[in-house]
Amino acid sequence: MVTQRNPTRQRLIHAALELFAVQGVTDTTTRQIAELAEVNEVTLFRHFGNKHGLLLAVIEDAGAFAHLGQTLIRQANQTSSIYQALKEYATACLAAMDQVPAVVRSVVGEAGQYPAKNREAIGRGFTQANRYVAKYFETVIKRGQLNTHLPAEKLASLLNGMLLGYAVIEFTSEFHQLWQDRDDFLENLVTLFLQGAVSPSSDVSPEFSGLVPFELATIAEKVADLPSPLVHALLQHAKKLGLQEYAIAYVLFGAGLSAVELCRLERSHHINDPHQQLLQITQGTVRQVPVNQWIMGKRYGSYTRNPLTQWLRSRKDNQLAMFLNQSGQPLSAAELQQQWQVISDGILTLSGQPPAIEQTQQTWCVEMLMRGMTLADLRLLIGWDAARLQPYADRAREKAALEQAIRLDQKA
Secondary structure, three states, X not given: OOXXXXXXXXXXXXXXXXXXXXXXXXXXXXXXXXXXXXXXXXXXXXXXXXXXXXXXXXXXXXXXXXXXXXXXXXXXXXXXXXXXXXXXXXXXXXXXXXXXXXXHHHHHHHHHHOOHHHHHHHHHHHHHHHHHHHHHHHHHHHHHOEEEOOOHHHHHHHHHHHHHHHHHHHHHOOOOOOOOOHHXXXXXXHHHHHHHOEEEOOOOOHHHHOOOHHHHHXXXXXXXXXXXXXXXXXXXXXXXXXXXXXXHHHHHHHHOOOHHHHHOOEHHHEEEEOXXXXXXXXXXOOEEEEOOOEEOOXXXXXXXXXXXXXXXXXXXXXXXXXXXXXXXXXXXHHHHHHHHHHHOOOOOOOOOOOOOOHXXXXXXXXXXXXXXXXXXXXXXXXXXXXHHHHHHHHHHHHHXXXXXXXXXXHHO
């Protein structure tokens, strides 16, 4: 419409959004908006009638709901990873709300004071966003031949509802103890959806499902550990890339940490002497985890001299974080994922897919059980329950049986 391209109208909308984001809707006056937009108050009334009419225009003009939905649709076209697409959409959604925390608080706390047409506009925005997300779920479900316990529309509404609930809690109280931080919330949210909402069809084949093996393993509670030659190839490639990359690969395969746990490590969490090397884990279940010298039959240094100690000794900065990004700031989970893609570049699993970072933890679990560790002891180290670890015990027994069969054949 011509009126929507009117520069005066746009200045008023932008001024209102700026003030709403800082002060909230209730505490912002039409006079303040008019002054910031450099027009008189009468002009505001002529265009929008009143402040709530202007709020309605802000909601409809911003197109934030559609933008977030379109972000997920783009992810569907760019990746076959359910985990990655969900994580990136949820991250983008919360980042968008981070830009206007006062607006979020205002919409939640003051919506009862808005005219019906404003509440209708908010409802239309939520519904529009939900349709984009539902469309994505439908694409993924069809492509991955997945079974779902709920329709795509319901799955989408639950995801968006949880994200909005997180934002409301974060923007209204900093004293809660519901989750450790945003990465913790997102990791658990995505895991909940992957493990609780969808499951593969009985006849699904990873080669044709459009999903990487790890994702099917996550959904179906199967294990996709990596063979020793591939593990050593990853470690050698990481060594060529640099001290930090080598240390990251070493910790992932030597301590069995998740990506989030690794990113939360601080230098003070590293404990070592000639007889042991430990990491203090503060993410999720607080515990200590040993960092192995031996990984898949090959020794990587000693307790006092190994890829991790070499990286830490090379540090000249004062950052507390154990691993850093290119700007010298603590490494985020998303940045770790990017580093892993570089480490695993050109290396493929037996199914022809690049190894996923989550497979390092699966490989470590199976290796510990193969070495003779009991499920009860492994539970203490990794912080998982027995049901989640049972597939790893089955996989370890399967590998042990294969090795025994090979030894018997060699003796014969």
